[in-house]
Amino acid sequence: MLLFSRHLCAISSGIQPLYRHVSHTRKYAIVGPTTIVGQPPTPPTPSSPPPEGASPELTPLSSAFDAEVLLQLRKRATTHASSPNAPDAHVPLPNLIEQYLDRNGRVLNIQLPYESRPGPGRRIEFHTEQGAGDDGGAAMIVHAALREPAHKVAHSSGFALNTPEGQPVIVTCAHTLEEIRHHPILRSEDSGATPESPSQVHRPLVSGSFIITGPPSAPIFTPVASILSALNRADVLLLSPNSASPIPGLRHLPLSPYPAHPGTRIRAHFVADSPPADDPEGWCPWIGGTFAKWVRGTIVGYHDFAGREAKPGTYDALSHLLFEPPPTSGSSGGPIVDEDSGAVVGVMLGTQMRNRLEGVCGWGAPSETIYEMFSLPGLKLNSS
Template identity: 55%
Template structure:
């Protein structure tokens, strides 16, 4: 059945500082089922095969977006009945009345994704779930109907199977898939349409630009603006692209392939005409910085953009096979960047590379930018870092832990052994990933206890040694996927939350934990996961060989205990947070160590506050470094002293606690180690958690690289306000 989504505002009481007790007023997504309307149902698919199949074109003669396959998919929608039966039919004209709302009020959205042939000839799509999520977000923005993304993916598979012979068997070529949703109600007047049509067409394509895969030249457009704060720049609407045609035409007349959109008096770089932008700088301290503008509401959240950032961060973390030719001294920054900074870096010899990312254009290296009457020249070829890396052997393309010839670390052996022993007991990764996506922003029907000034007995303990009766509340989280000899394991930290049992008011037997989300994203986006979890063409026999699950790891270093994670209760994608739950017994079995919960403060710590952060390393530190103690699976840990440095809001601007600023992320020192992500940042004086570690980030050359996390108040966004359940009962 279709879900009609509405928003309700739960306002929180003001604290003594005059600001809400949480970062900002909380918007909660509530989902109601409409018994009249229906969602997309792949089981009702009807297929009409063309009786006039077209001749397949030569790959060498393909011009992007000019050739289309034999069939298309159509799905009608009406407000009274919901989504109608899907139909695969011969490619051909659509019949629409001239009064259809799409013609008058631009009620139209679209997506772009690709299907490829790999080296074995197998067909696969690239991260279609990301496109479905973005398409639904765009639909909501212009009051078009939303849909079940997983159901549409199933229909895309059917369409691809029908026309898979159209997919070019040439490196760099693919089948471009264009889902489109339009308002079709025959009516004048600006309002949500009562009728709509979702259709999908496919086109075999090669390079997006006429120059092929060669570097392109951009023209820095200062005369026009692509988007503005609060507008529609972050959504994939046709209305975003038509106004850019004039700017693109003027750039072409000046001899440039595309225009580079610049915003504001400082000429901030936003997007290329059809791509997200990436800039690589060599900083004075020898660090190479990969920079892309932040998702501030004016930038489209590109799938290729997200993939490049994920690969770069995997390279930095060391949990995946290093990318040959890519420096180890690399930082990834999502921060504002101006043409002035790019021009100065070019003049100083610190500009390493500039490239664009997009589904259509893939990765396009830029060799020059026309800006204010002169060209800013950019290195290309062997000097670049990302656009033209040395050819990587096929074996090195896989993560180390996925390659059967790479030695498996001791911790991974423990995890994989536990995966086999608990087969059928651990919730499958596919299910957890679905919950992670579907439960984004979900508010649990339970409260997290406010503990800004915990009692002496509740304060976080900074002794790192193992206690046979009670651990200190910090645990290791592992996500594992295995298919035959290949496997993928990701680990991070997490900690137990103080969530009372609603029925008794006492400590709940079911443990609720918080951790970071990017380690789940890492395994979800790994090559192995794409091969065995997301591949629409994998056989059922091969699928049966897949083992997967997630675990909470506790206990003494020599014999860790693995507790299956039963569910992802909620997630906050923008904050990189997950709330996990175990079964009612897994963390409270007889003879098991009792895991205490940590006190969490709903209030941010002010800059300069002394902190302790739970750091983890996978090798024994030097003997001169005191305080490190053995932890689970051969790792070592320490409560490291540090300090809160500052905060940013969701637009990347400096933010201050004690005001109405929305605190998106916090910065702290010192720099955390890779396994520390998801671990707590604790106010040293109060003993309460004030943040969750996520990694490192560099916003500018002056501040340099800093520890990066999220304020603990974000955790409370996934829980009901204290006393709210009681008020409901009354």
């Protein structure tokens, strides 16, 4: 055992010391006979490889709608194989993922209008007799990959922006694309890995993304032609359909460049497999057998990328928008609307634990993040 002593004394003999002489003893822990040192656990036994010639496990379809998505995927791939130079040619996921990575931080040579207070014909209205399922405020975004018999389908939401000349541009989240990007179906395609069994040798990859709109009884599948821009760190990206025509059943929402202050009343486009038991009212049938509702909520505050609290009207970086209540699964990419102005003020991305006392809240990207992917008024870019 070590013994340390430190004495506080006066600087000179002619001055009374400010502190009395004190002797400090600091004891350190030592390993004794009562200290138990455990042995590390043995590594788990590796699973045995599948028998030679065995087929991979078939992933069951999560819903009948996923089967419809895969059917549309096969049809588009077949059409592309027969007419690869068609203007609405099918674009596979590896191509879209390459664009997503290459166009991170890209600024489009397009200017978005500022619509913090849209007029009566532009603002988003919330009528009790009109549900979220038939107002055209949001679309379902689907990324799908199929290598028989395995498949992967990732769902999210999105909404259309009011771009000049009506050019279709869809905002959505990026994490569902990241999810399918790292799925084994696509990773084996990128790495050129050897198939695990002979039955996989001649199984081509069929993949793509869709913007799905329209009534629940007759959904309209619009293929995604390209990813225009992305902000990976903000979890936001812009999609372009394979047609310059407006997407059927989807309206262009007004976007506010100004952050909503904490306490602002909002409406968020929630999606659920079935109406929640604690809030069954107001849910309307939506795409793919789901239900949708413009749920009432409140802006809680903002954080920067380091997780520190940020405030509007200052030089703080408003990277993350916090709101209540927490969104449901499948709502990511959907709009957050200021209930008073009727303009979009954010994009839902997920949930976040604030602390043990306040619990979980929703988090998203403020609308000003979307403007970072577009040209500023009066700014002319040399290249798109």
